Amino acid sequence: MSENVAAVKQIERLRDEINQHNYYYHVLDEPHIPDVEYDRLYQQLQALEQQNPDLITADSPTQRVGAAPLSSFAEVSHEIPMLSLSNAFQAQDVTAFDQRICQRLNTEQACYTAELKMDGLAVSLLYESGLLVRAATRGDGTSGEDVTANVRTISSIPLKLRGDDYPQRLEVRGEVYMSKQGFHDLNQRQTELGAKLFANPRNAAAGSLRQLDPAITASRPLSIYCYGIGIIEGAELPESHYQMLQSLRAWGLRISDETARLAGLQACLDYYQAVMRRRSQLPYEIDGVVYKLDDYAQQQEMGFISRAPRWAIAYKFPPEEELTRVENIDVQVGRTGALTPVARLEAVKVGGVIVTNATLHNQQELERKDVRIGDTVVVRRAGDVIPEVVRVILERRPEHTEPYQIPKTCPICGSAAVREENQAALRCSGGLVCPAQRIQAILHFASRKAMDIEGLGEKLVEQLVERGLVNRLPDLYRLSLEQLAAMERMGEKSAQNLIDALQKSRSTRFNRFIYALGIREVGEATALSLTNHFKSLSRLQQASEEELLEVEDVGPVVAANIAAFFRQSENVSVLQSLVDEVGIHWPEVAGSDQTDASLAGQTFVLTGTLESFSREQAKQLLLARGARVSGSVSAKTSYLVAGENAGSKYDKAEKLGVTILSEQQLLQLLAE
């Protein structure tokens, strides 16, 4: 018997501890222990429950998954209807909203809670005596579907409320969503399985929640932000919505950190602008912001109009997806000769910007989406990403269209287009004979992280190449002031500035120079590794593929690319001119004893906003100490450096048990 009492105690202790860590992780966004430790606690609990099956309760953290698949969802009628919001599309709509409120309440200034308008689906969570007893979708607002078994699998939704001051009956409302990263990963998996792809995170979230088999929902990366309540019984209602949200957070429900309490119209409009600027960096999709009159008594005074409250409004962002027509399909030639099909579109405003071109990536993608000239397509522009064609509206396809084929020859120089093994892209085989590749190679050479030649933009390089003034890189340095000043959109002053910039670029760093050469797949990091390893151009030039393979970060493909580059006599002669005739030089690279390789072998990922330096600067500092810096978190990541507003990378690092460093800790590490 006493053994059983001990088991009861230990099970309770483990459940409390696990729930506490869930709260730190999901609600406060501030994990206290590494994932491995969490997993150990979880496994301990699981083992104990297996030994004592009679002690398993529905609110145990181990009981999230496990319900059997349903044949259909039961209907749930909402005791208090789930309303929708009126929309504002312009600042003046918000101004009118605020005016109505101030007038009706006879006040100078109203106080609002501003929230993000999450792009997911609304759910209702009913807690009785602190336990999650039912979850339902919004449906038509009056009745929805019972998705309790599915919602229980969402780890940011507590099965049991925290504390002891929660209402006896409480209905929480919020938006279930999928992060951008989660959506991306899910579609990747779907591709591998040959399964249907989701069009956007909202569809993916809705599709995942409305699965009859909870095991499938459990495998989908869903999360929630709560934004309000429905039923509340057995507790005093606070004075304001904002206070209510704070209470919800204390009871363990996830509330967005972006939620703000604002006084007056101007603050609301500023909030909109501030959120819009960061929209593309947020780890999830939002389609606007929501303003809610904060004071509950005032809300009541305002009342409702048809299906929406008069005390709230959604101020929508310009849509990130739009419909338009494909006027033509062109092929662009990149620096390395990759042929990229591009859709020329009837101009359309997407996300506040006029879009006339969208990438179709490559032949495979083009075939998968089967985009044809004349098609009506969905274009999408998420943040500052290049616009892309998402899908074709087949119902609107005109008659007599044909699948598009990328030409077999380069559209610029006529050289054969070839596809290398295991590569999606077709490439022009013309190399620097191809003017398009020449232009791109020059632009890359001049770019900021390469030779950093300010003022050498695309339009100018095009003219210089077209007029035959620049055929090879060294020609850049032979341009005269008069020649430059004679180009379109150039004056004496900008020509002189460019001459100065060219002069300045003669003195550079070895790693920048290597990067500037544009050897395929030799990015900044590889250029730096090559610098540290070979230290001089002649040694690098003479390195065999075998020797190249000894360099950190260089695999067989890159080694082959580098060796091939230096085998080409044209490249060797360009290099010689750049160094001997033009006089490009760099400080000698320090001998191995002086090279700081204190972080060699460590892979860093940077996320969020850093205070003392930009992410780029932090990256350079890490590279200079021999570290690798990668764009995404994986099991190979040694450290994640998390600045302000770190997003999904943080979650992923946490999941994988990657060590997370604060900016302060990074500074310490760099100082060591």
Ligand code: IVH
């Ligand atoms: S409040 C009476 N707040 O937008 C107020 N809704 O058009 C009802 N939504 O069905 C909703 N983020 O799916 C509210 N911070 C937020 C929201 C939000 C997203 C969705 C929700 C709702 C729809 C209303």
